[in-house]
Amino acid sequence: MERFLWWRDxxxxxxxxxxxxWFATVVHQFQLLFLFYPLVAVIVMTTSDMLIxxxxxxxxxxxxxxxxxxxxxxxxxDPRAGAFPxxxxxxxxxxxKQFVGRGSHxxxxxxxxxxxxxxSFILGNHIAWWAASWGMIPIIILFVGMTPILLGLRRIxxxxxxxxxxxxxxxxxxxxSSALRLTIDGTVFLFALxxxxxxxxxxxxxxxxxxxxxxxxxxxVILNAVRIPWSDPLLVALLGGNLVRYFFIKTH
Numbered sequence: 445m446e447r448f449l450w451w452r453d454x455x456x457x458x459x460x461x462x463x464x465x466w467f468a469t470v471v472h473q474f475q476l477l478f479l480f481y482p483l484v485a486v487i488v489m490t491t492s493d494m495l496i497x498x499x500x501x502x503x504x505x506x507x508x509x510x511x512x513x514x515x516x517x518x519x520x521x522d523p524r525a526g527a528f529p530x531x532x533x534x535x536x537x538x539x540x541k542q543f544v545g546r547g548s549h550x551x552x553x554x555x556x557x558x559x560x561x562x563x564s565f566i567l568g569n570h571i572a573w574w575a576a577s578w579g580m581i582p583i584i585i586l587f588v589g590m591t592p593i594l595l596g597l598r599r600i601x602x603x604x605x606x607x608x609x610x611x612x613x614x615x616x617x618x619x620x621s622s623a624l625r626l627t628i629d630g631t632v633f634l635f636a637l638x639x640x641x642x643x644x645x646x647x648x649x650x651x652x653x654x655x656x657x658x659x660x661x662x663x664x665v666i667l668n669a670v671r672i673p674w675s676d677p678l679l680v681a682l683l684g685g686n687l688v689r690y691f692f693i694k695t696h
Contacts, residue, residue, distance in 0.1 A: 461589030482518030489514030609661025
């Protein structure tokens, strides 16, 4: 095994950024829930993925993508909801990766978004984005940490196009200064820089190379107009984009 394999893999780099975000939040406002909630999510997510893979294929496989998914679920779901919604979201995310797709490692939906939305819809728990919504530091961590990763993956234009659409959407209804402030926001940055460009469920080829972020942004505009009461419009827009990609966009 190569040395520093964790860091050589882009998923390990993303996980590292999320861990820094997590620890910064714990330092900012120490609570035991904040310390343990993402850890439980990672344990449940990786264990669930390994068990299902073992049953289906007879292999023991540890995946860094499971760590990233677990961290995202743990950093977004409201810790005050308790352990069960968290565990439920992780299991749903794992099942979506394994069974909703075209085969192994070809899942349709962003697993973290699917698990979080599924947990929110069925159990009614709150989606808090708690690790990213407390100030400028999360924005700096996400921007500084994710920009070189996305440049290396050639996916930086996905969040850029989405953020442009998001800003324009806001500017139609509120002053430009307020629209800019709401765009440069930790919640939006966590979504745009980490969840939106997830390699398995986003598009960077063909005519959609610059259109994926725009598509999700347009879906978000529609959802904000419709106002679905039971879930987060950012995540639902992403899942809607995943469906459009699966049925209508050729990725190979």
